[in-house]
Amino acid sequence: MATVTIAERNERALAQPRRNVLRAFEESRAYPAALLTPILLFFVLLNVIPTLWLIGFSFYRYSLQSPDIPRPACVSGPCPTLLSIPTGIQVSLTQQLQIIIPAELPIGNYIRIFEDPALWGAFGRTFLFVVLAVVIEVVLGVALGFLFWGSSKMPGRRVALTLLFTPMVITPVASGLFWRLIYEPTFGVLNFLIRTFGGQPIDFLTNNQWAFPAVLFVDIWMWTPFMILMTLAALGSVPKAELEAAEVDRMSWRSKVRYVIWPHGKFILMLGILLRTIDAFKTTDLVFLMTNGGPGNITELVGLQLYRYAFASLNIGFSSALAVVLLIAAIAFTSIYLWVLNARRRVESR
Amino acid sequence: MSRAMRTRIYYAILWMVAIFFFLPIFWxxxxxxxxxxDILAVPPKLIFAPTLEQFNKTLFGRGTGISNTIPYLVNSLVLSLGSVALATVVSFLAAYAFSRYKPRATNFLMFLMLSTRMVPASATVxxxxQMYNAFDxxxxxxGLISQPFFRGFPGVLLLYTMFSIPFSLWILKGFIDGVSPRYDETGFVNGASRLHVLFKVVLPQVRPGLIAAFIFNLIFVWNEFLFNFILGGQGTQMIPYALAVGLVNAGGNIDWGYVAALSILYVSLPVVMIFFFQRYLLVGMTFGTVRGEV
Known part of the structure; x- marks a missing residue:
């Protein structure tokens, strides 16, 4: 072996490629499959199975308040208002299968969704909430986004933007609590200001007229910065050369927006509006923490209503049907979102 | 009015807008x-002798329902770091496979993944x-377990991993698509193994995507409340849970000192994150679908 030259060794290697198990595996079709296995496991375990479960139960009249079921303490006794966590529910799969009663019609639960006035009320309020929140946030966000457009050389810009964008990255639990302290009728700072200017103090979150606008205002405070961010991104997606050309042509402000900014910026703005719509539709934590749907049901949005059907009324069949409806709505929204995203790709790559 | 003066006024207005949005948090x-x-004083005090008493009491025990906040803080940290790290690894492997091998259902799966994040949490939960309870x-x-597995720490960790995967997948696929396959080919021609190409050629080039995915998923899991509230048992409850429950246990009277100190502690992490990682804010808030800087 001592006199094997490099040339000889190379020849030998070429003649007999080394059989390496790892290499063979990497070249086979098993390699991409292996890379995809973990994500598919997660997806099947935590999305596919629960969704099938949900769809299955949505066809049954299955309520944990039926007899013969080990009940959570909260059902027999009084429930603490905010704390109706179903820790006591211990129903095994076999028990689940024993107690479910097929709905009168297989789609009985879905029909009941349409017949439930409380739910229609919640859908109506959610719709109003989403429309008002998104419209106001978009108008404010676009206006402020244009205002911030020329700020790239501002001293301390990074700190200023951090302050500006903070409301959207803190947990809604915390921001809900912040605003409860600010809205507080006796020592809250807002009522202090109202009193200073000679007004009557208002208990915003328990007042029939004020609770809804008060929650809406917090949502606007949280998410206007997001629309500012999206507006800045939309403006940033306009090619510099076209803006300079518009400058050279002394284009009017209006036609600059119409012919230079809009054709490029509209996509990102649309994506922002869609994301915000989807997110506003999901609002649950915030109302849960601020008003818990009250006073009465004035701030009861769909997300909260669903939570209540499932975990306070323990009406699993019905809430599953409602969840399936919301799932379909989410998929529809996502399709629209991706359609806009692809439209942008097509236009930008032309 | 001179140009410099106008610029100064413009900047002052921008600063005022930024501070206006921050005012509630400052309060x-x-x-x-x-x-x-001082908290309960009428009229509210703007000038007072500052003290760290509330932080001290919040962290190291006080007479409300939650006497010790440290375990909750630890849960928050462990769950969010653990699940996000796991999600980043899982999504990186998948994003590479999706980007380079383009299996048949790629677009459909990407779409499904994104739509899971668009469903209201109360529907998913x-x-x-149901599933977790039945499995447990x-x-x-x-006779395999004595403690709840799915409704305990492992289940919640897995759930948060799945919660973080869609966003990491979208962002990383976008970044890997941006790395030309020629890099991979050059690697193969020079005798590199596929794993070497994956981790030594592609991985370094998508570092911004990894950072953005990590940071923003961290913020999202850190902020999550509803899953934690409903599924969480002992050892999985995070600070938002403590905030919401501490609220009730004070006997109807909210302990505002506790709420204020704990929430300031809690929100400081996302705030620091967006200060340092501001350039990823856009890609982060749009689930990796829009890239760019502001």
Missing amino acids: ILLAALKTDA VAIF IGLRNL
Whole structure:
């Protein structure tokens, strides 16, 4: 072996490629499959199975308040208002299968969704909430986004933007609590200001007229910065050369927006509006923490209503049907979102 | 008016807008630095002797329902770091496979993944809750576990991993698509193994995507409340849970000192994150679908 030259060794290697198990595996079709296995496991375990479960139960009249079921303490006794966590529910799969009663019609639960006035009320309020929140946030966000457009050389810009964008990255639990302290009728700072200017103090979150606008205002405070961010991104997606050309042509402000900014910026703005719509539709934590749907049901949005059907009324069949409806709505929204995203790709790559 | 003067006024207006949005948080920060008496004072005090008493009491025990906050803080940290790290690894492997091998259902799967993040949490949690309970009872009946597995720490960790995967996948696929396959080919021609190409050629080039995915998923899991509230048992409850429950346990009277101090502690992490990682804010808030800087 001592006199094997490099040339000889190379020849030998070429003649007999080394059989390496790892290499063979990497070249086979098993390699991409292996890379995809973990994500598919997660997806099947935590999305596919629960969704099938949900769809299955949505066809049954299955309520944990039926007899013969080990009940959570909260059902027999009084429930603490905010704390109706179903820790006591211990129903095994076999028990689940024993107690479910097929709905009168297989789609009985879905029909009941349409017949439930409380739910229609919640859908109506959610719709109003989403429309008002998104419209106001978009108008404010676009206006402020244009205002911030020329700020790239501002001293301390990074700190200023951090302050500006903070409301959207803190947990809604915390921001809900912040605003409860600010809205507080006796020592809250807002009522202090109202009193200073000679007004009557208002208990915003328990007042029939004020609770809804008060929650809406917090949502606007949280998410206007997001629309500012999206507006800045939309403006940033306009090619510099076209803006300079518009400058050279002394284009009017209006036609600059119409012919230079809009054709490029509209996509990102649309994506922002869609994301915000989807997110506003999901609002649950915030109302849960601020008003818990009250006073009465004035701030009861769909997300909260669903939570209540499932975990306070323990009406699993019905809430599953409602969840399936919301799932379909989410998929529809996502399709629209991706359609806009692809439209942008097509236009930008032309 | 001179140009410099105009610029100065413009900047002053921008600063005022930014500060206006921050004011509510600043007010809570002030409350966290007050004594209990000062918080409840009428009229509200703007000038007071600041004290760290509230932070001290919040962290190291006080007479409300939650006497010690440290375990909750630890849960928050462990769950969010653990699940996000796991999600980043899982999504990186998948994003590479999707980007380079383009299996048949790529677009459909990407779409499904994104739509899972668009479903209201209260809809998902109904299903997960049913499934987790049944699995736990099944496992217990088989004698495999004595503590809840799915409704305990492992289940919540897995759930948060899935919660973070869609966003990481979208962002990383976008970044890997941006790395030309020629890099991979050059690697193969030079005798590199596929794993070498994956980790030594592609990985370094998508570092911004990894950072953005990590940071923003961290923020999202850190902020999550509803899953934690409903599924969480002992050892999985995070600070938002403590905030919401501490609220009730004070006997109807909210302990504002506790709420203020704890929430200031809690929100400081996302705030620091967006200060340092501001350039990823856009890609982060749009689930990786829009890239660019502001």
